[in-house]
Amino acid sequence: MKHNIILTKTGKSANGTVQLTGSKSECNRALVIEALSDGKVKVENISDAADAVLLAGILRKSAVDSPQIVVGTDELHEVEVIDEKLPSSNHEPSPINHEPKTVNIGPAGTAMRFLTAYYAIGNEEVILTGSERMKQRPIGVLVDALRTLGAQIDYEEQEGYPPIKLKGSFEQQTRKISIKGNISSQYITALLLIAVKLPFGLELHIEGELTSRPYVEMTLAMLKEANILHTWEGNVISIPNQEFATTSLHIEPDWSAASYWYAIAALSDEAELFLPGLTSYSLQGDSVITEIMANFGITSQFKDGGVHLTKEVKPIFRKIFDMKECPDLAQTVIVVCAALGHEATFTGLETLKIKETDRILALQTELAKIGVKLIEKGQVYKLDCSEKQLPQRMFISTYHDHRMAMAFAPLAILIPELEIEDADVVEKSYPAFWKDLEKVGFHSEVKA
Numbered sequence: 001m002k003h004n005i006i007l008t009k010t011g012k013s014a015n016g017t018v019q020l021t022g023s024k025s026e027c028n029r030a031l032v033i034e035a036l037s038d039g040k041v042k043v044e045n046i047s048d049a050a051d052a053v054l055l056a057g058i059l060r061k062s063a064v065d066s067p068q069i070v071v072g073t074d075e076l077h078e079v080e081v082i083d084e085k086l087p088s089s090n091h092e093p094s095p096i097n098h099e100p101k102t103v104n105i106g107p108a109g110t111a112m113r114f115l116t117a118y119y120a121i122g123n124e125e126v127i128l129t130g131s132e133r134m135k136q137r138p139i140g141v142l143v144d145a146l147r148t149l150g151a152q153i154d155y156e157e158q159e160g161y162p163p164i165k166l167k168g169s170f171e172q173q174t175r176k177i178s179i180k181g182n183i184s185s186q187y188i189t190a191l192l193l194i195a196v197k198l199p200f201g202l203e204l205h206i207e208g209e210l211t212s213r214p215y216v217e218m219t220l221a222m223l224k225e226a227n228i229l230h231t232w233e234g235n236v237i238s239i240p241n242q243e244f245a246t247t248s249l250h251i252e253p254d255w256s257a258a259s260y261w262y263a264i265a266a267l268s269d270e271a272e273l274f275l276p277g278l279t280s281y282s283l284q285g286d287s288v289i290t291e292i293m294a295n296f297g298i299t300s301q302f303k304d305g306g307v308h309l310t311k312e313v314k315p316i317f318r319k320i321f322d323m324k325e326c327p328d329l330a331q332t333v334i335v336v337c338a339a340l341g342h343e344a345t346f347t348g349l350e351t352l353k354i355k356e357t358d359r360i361l362a363l364q365t366e367l368a369k370i371g372v373k374l375i376e377k378g379q380v381y382k383l384d385c386s387e388k389q390l391p392q393r394m395f396i397s398t399y400h401d402h403r404m405a406m407a408f409a410p411l412a413i414l415i416p417e418l419e420i421e422d423a424d425v426v427e428k429s430y431p432a433f434w435k436d437l438e439k440v441g442f443h444s445e446v447k448a
């Protein structure tokens, strides 16, 4: 049953240590790599994020049930033939002898996209479905690319959207495919993760702008940790068929989760927070939160095996924030600006409309409750804080979106009583969020 939480905070300082869970993005990649590696790669520390725990359950079980993924046996020099139809792998798919199994991935978008590619090259029939919202999150771009590669995939309900049926009979038709880069980088990552198992490898041409680029870089870096090499020239990423090295993958703490602590520091008069395990070099693009929050007086000092955040109250000068490379930070930064009455302009928000909810609409609706407008002008969004007023009490709707709950929670520093809808929504990426808030002086009470 859903329950709301009432959040209060005395004083405008935040001091304490918070151990964040592992990165959802890194963990999801590591799990797919582990599942494809024939036992060679192990994930060291699974994230507590519900999306990662769910994916681990599915992939580790599927590795026991059906370990066979089509593996190429042809020599690599064959991949030179790129403009002709390639011969099929000489691996014969095993006959399907059971009813399709249904895999329900709930609200986990990344996992949905990764599993689409994973099952597309497998040899079992699978129906992949998810939450009601997942059925509105587009998958057509990825399905088209996988079909071109040789996968057989049908839509079960609406064309272009989950649920989908993956037929489990893959024969590679080509190694060269094109994909739009501006809708979701998750499609690209999904293809890069399976590339190494394609008999003729993959030559992926990214059309147009690439959104969320650091996530693609993270994928390639993690593959490299498992000894899978690539080339990336211009807009073409190539990965030949290769063998995984025997290794283990370590998951860093989640920088997107860290962003809420930066927001808390930004809204406090004084803050000294320590987030263990975070390092100045990270695979996660969201580590850019250190630079963004420097504008709000937050200093990040990397020492003692983690990052120390301190706050200095100072004027904010930066007016434009481009979130194209870090879309998961958008809500955090927009809410902080709104709460401080800082009329900034935001770009790179296009993909927010197809995430856990339409995050633009959700932000507009909730910010209106403090009199702030997020005005859309083409590709640019501007905050109008001219009528900002912070009420004594406020109710935040969360729209099944963990980041709506976590991005608005820091407002409890400025608003005496903040009620947040559906507190468990945070489990998707950060289950200990409410407990961690208690460590730095927030008080949360489940509403009866």
Ligand SMILES: O=C(O)C1=C[C@@H](OP(=O)(O)O)[C@@H](O)[C@H](O)C1
Pocket: 024, 025, 026, 028, 110, 183, 184, 185, 186, 189, 211, 212, 215, 327, 328, 351
């Ligand atoms: O690859 C990933 O782990 C992710 C990529 C991003 O999605 P888009 O590429 O759709 O922007 C991000 O928003 C999501 O939370 C995680």
Ligand SMILES: C=C(OP(=O)(O)O)C(=O)O
Pocket: 107, 108, 109, 110, 111, 328, 355, 356, 403, 429
């Ligand atoms: C967009 C997100 O997740 P996903 O796409 O994996 O559902 C997110 O965590 O903000």
